[in-house]
Amino acid sequence: MFAARRALTGVAQARAFSASARDLSKVTILGAAGGIGQPLSLLCKLNPRVTELALYDIRLAPGVAADVSHINTKSKVTGYDPTPSGLAAALKGAEIVLIPAGVPRKPGMTRDDLFNTNASIVRDLAKAVAESAPDANILVISNPVNSTVPIVAEILKAKGVYNPKRLFGVTTLDVVRASRFVSEIKNTDPRDENITVVGGHSGVTIVPLFSQSSHPDLVGDATLLNRVQFGGDEVVKAKDGAGSATLSMAMAGARFAESLLKAAQGEKGVVEPTFVDSPLYKDQGIDFFASKVELGPNGVEKIHDVGKLTAEEQKLLDACLEDLKKNIDKGVAFVASNPGK
Numbered sequence: 001m002f003a004a005r006r007a008l009t010g011v012a013q014a015r016a017f018s019a020s021a022r023d024l025s026k027v028t029i030l031g032a033a034g035g036i037g038q039p040l041s042l043l044c045k046l047n048p049r050v051t052e053l054a055l056y057d058i059r060l061a062p063g064v065a066a067d068v069s070h071i072n073t074k075s076k077v078t079g080y081d082p083t084p085s086g087l088a089a090a091l092k093g094a095e096i097v098l099i100p101a102g103v104p105r106k107p108g109m110t111r112d113d114l115f116n117t118n119a120s121i122v123r124d125l126a127k128a129v130a131e132s133a134p135d136a137n138i139l140v141i142s143n144p145v146n147s148t149v150p151i152v153a154e155i156l157k158a159k160g161v162y163n164p165k166r167l168f169g170v171t172t173l174d175v176v177r178a179s180r181f182v183s184e185i186k187n188t189d190p191r192d193e194n195i196t197v198v199g200g201h202s203g204v205t206i207v208p209l210f211s212q213s214s215h216p217d218l219v220g221d222a223t224l225l226n227r228v229q230f231g232g233d234e235v236v237k238a239k240d241g242a243g244s245a246t247l248s249m250a251m252a253g254a255r256f257a258e259s260l261l262k263a264a265q266g267e268k269g270v271v272e273p274t275f276v277d278s279p280l281y282k283d284q285g286i287d288f289f290a291s292k293v294e295l296g297p298n299g300v301e302k303i304h305d306v307g308k309l310t311a312e313e314q315k316l317l318d319a320c321l322e323d324l325k326k327n328i329d330k331g332v333a334f335v336a337s338n339p340g341k
């Protein structure tokens with residue numbers, strides 16, 4: 001079905017999406033039994049746009065699937081065995097593949113400290129996606145996102161199936177946090193707060209642009225800036241060795257998947273911040289950047305630039321770009337010297 005959709009064009013395509021969307025959306029979660037994977041599976045099961053949910057992990061996916069499958073919504077849930085054929089079957093026909101597989105941080109670690117373990121996990125899963133679901137939208141959650149997204153891109157390129165419009169690093173949690181933290185300061189409803197966050201997903205690469213919000217006075221609030229840039233650390237510390245954000249991340253991942261499904265089903269004006277193959281800073285050798293992205297039936301529809309910045313925000317962006325380049329280059333170099341089997 002999904003392949004047939006690709007053959008349609010223009011208006012016909014948009015109509016087909018809205019008319020028949022409900023019997024089309026298979027969502028696959030790789031790492032489904034983990035701290036993020038389980039609540040993410042739950043939220044996807046509750047989403048009526050998801051008609052088939054495929055759960056894969058190196059442990060426990062059939063158990064999680066059996067549990068989630070008892071929820072009385074219509075979608076079919078299947079848990080797959082941790083074998084190459086199980087992985088291939090989980091992926092076949094997927095419209096969206098969410099990847100939260102990999103290890104989380106412990107106190108004292110940076111996201112980059114996860115690179116050695118997670119780079120090869122993501123590389124190998126990307127190969128499976130390239131082989132079994134080359135047309136899927138791929139949503140990378142595994143850290144360090146600034147490096148794992150380029151890893152996936154390199155693998156897809158090597159397999160000849162790279163579509164930059166369908167690869168996304170999930171940075172939604174940064175925006176979710178920013179809106180919540182601002183609402184706490186301003187005593188507002190976080191749903192009404194729309195804070196643009198650009199750059200990447202770690203430390204100083206996370207750049208909130210308060211000048212573009214309804215609270216430009218928050219530019220220069222160092223405590224708030226630190227909380228947005230290091231919100232993940234707050235959770236890592238509080239969990240005290242038992243991992244990092246899982247529940248808020250599941251919500252953020254489910255929100256991003258929902259936005260993609262809405263856009264695929266013909267809804268216009270769906271905009272999410274996300275880390276994508278972006279033209280914005282390619283002249284500086286930076287191939288990926290998170291900014292507001294309009295989503296459509298083909299994935300990325302339009303990449304917004306960062307807009308007008310204050311001098312202070314420009315400084316933050318400069319620091320971001322410096323780190324981001326290193327993180328991206330590290331991912332690309334990893335695949336070049338560790339292509340895997």
Ligand SMILES: NC(=O)C1=CN([C@@H]2O[C@H](COP(=O)(O)OP(=O)(O)OC[C@H]3O[C@@H](n4cnc5c(N)ncnc54)[C@H](O)[C@@H]3O)[C@@H](O)[C@H]2O)C=CC1
Pocket residue numbers: 030031032033034035036037056057058059100101102103104105114118121125140141142143144145170171172173174201243244245246249
């Ligand atoms: N993008 C973001 O905003 C965020 C990203 N994360 C990242 O998400 C990742 C997962 O975090 P948690 O769910 O808390 O970790 P977790 O350890 O609870 O779960 C990870 C799951 O991945 C599975 N896994 C490991 N290797 C696998 C493979 N080759 N194939 C399939 N599954 C595999 C494990 O069995 C486990 O069930 C971490 O790298 C973490 O840093 C966490 C929070 C926010």
Ligand SMILES: O=C([O-])CC(=O)C(=O)O
Pocket residue numbers: 104105111143173231232233235236244245
């Ligand atoms: O901080 C971490 O390691 C997990 C993460 O990416 C986040 O919570 O933003």
